[in-house]
Amino acid sequence: MLVITIIVGIVALVFASLYFLLKKDLKALNKDILHRLDKESKATLTTQSSNREIVEFTGTINYLFLEKENTKLEYKKIDQELKENISNISHDFRTPLTAILGYCDLLLKSDLTEETKEYVYIINKKAKSLHHLIQDFYDFSRIMSTDYPINIDFVSICELLKEVIFEYYEDFTDKDSSIDINIPREEIKTISDIDALRRIFSNLISNMLRHGIGGYKIKLAKKEKDAYISFENKVVFMDQENVERIFERSYAMDLSRGSNKSGLGLSIVKELAHRLNHNLEFSLKDNIFKIEIILKITA
Template sequence: MWGWIFAFVALALLFYLFFLKRELRKLQHEMKELPIRASYGYRLSLDFRERTLMDIVDELNQMVDAFEGKNRQAKQMEENVRLFITGLSHDLRTPLTSIKGYVQLLEEVSDERKRAHYIKIIERSVTRLLEMTDQFYDLARIETNQKELQLSSFSLSNLVEDIFLSFYEQFEEQNIELHFPEHGRESQIIADEFMLTRVIQNIIQNILRYAKSKAVISYEHSDTDLIFSVKNDVKSHSKVAIEKVFLRFYTEDKNRTNTEASGLGLYLSKKLVEKMNGKMDAELDEDWFVLHIHLPLNRAQA
């Protein structure tokens, strides 16, 4: 009797070892193919359902998933760097070419009025170059998480008015009317004042490039946020793709011949606002382009 039991156990063990060894050979073969096929969704599998082996395969598949996730991120970063360099080279080349051309004209012209005009254009191009390099620098720091927040409580309406009025001459030159709300409920927000200044400056540059004749500023409160809205009427020939305005290097001009537009302003602004725990969105309301910026209220001041 015991001999038959021993023989049955020995036979079962042999079958177990046979299937286990076969499964290990199969896994060994799959492991060799995994580096090539993993990116297409291929993962290790089992025919022989042995718990310990199943746990090992699950762990290996999780490692493969994590590796593929990192691999996709690396490829996306590589593509971002490529786009970044392409955009940078294009956007810097345009004002640099303009500066070079006007410097050559300065060498050839003797009329003082023309010389003064050319110098003014060169100065404007140099200023724009500095703004663009600052934008690229800020973008690089944000996307590598190197830009630190300095949060404080301050009045948004005061900051907005100060920055908009600092561009008063440019608005006057382009016949753009500014409309501020009558002072009502004064509220403090929690944000990084320097970052928010850059956001507002970017919004103003966008208005100066694309507004027809008016820009309107307004404020609205929610339970947790102050909603700062800026809208401007758009020029009749403008073709704004609202779903693309926050994409990196998007400009209204598909040929990107506008030397004043790098296509980074609103993309960078959205990134900065999100870093300050806010959000930014846009809409087209008939002939008006509207930006909404949500920023956290200082509840202690409410």
């Protein structure tokens, strides 16, 4: 009886030891997995365990990590190729369209009958819409690619904003709408890419014209070390869900179906602002939609 008790005790001790060793090995492996996931490390997992199943399990996890990394690299490669293809195709389309627009301008200035001029005007308008759409796709593909240049320099916010607003004077006139502009006389500078910032301002004004039904306001306010540029307009058929998702590429494009726009304007704004470390804020209150871009002021 004593012998049996001793044997049972030894067996229990062995199983207990194996259990604690297995638990220790699994705990160490779990810690390594979490560390790799948190740090996005590419290091191969190792184990000091003598348990064959633990060793095989570690090998399986390493295989899964390797497959994940390969899939990620393949996706990046395909995504980059797609962006480059879109950029190249857009560029190929822009060249003949530019020629068409040039000929339309010449025809509109020539001695044509009113009926013919009306037809040319329609062609010119549609060609411009197509040109803007292709330009959006071209710019978006370039901005999202790794080779998009960012040239940082001192930028006069007031002067740049005035220039961009002036470019849209005829658009506001065509809509028979007035715009409330509030820009200080003092010079306010920031560090940014002037072309990228110009595109941000331009796209935000285009968005006002496209979705707004009046109440257009553009304001530049200086608060401590920041410049707040707000673009405000009245809207209809816009709820909080629209506002929360308005910068999403797929959602914006879905909203644009059936129109002459790509729906990429605000997605481009978001990406450029991110590249330039400028902050964006937006709100919807009492059918007033406002987007605000915040720039750091430099002396």
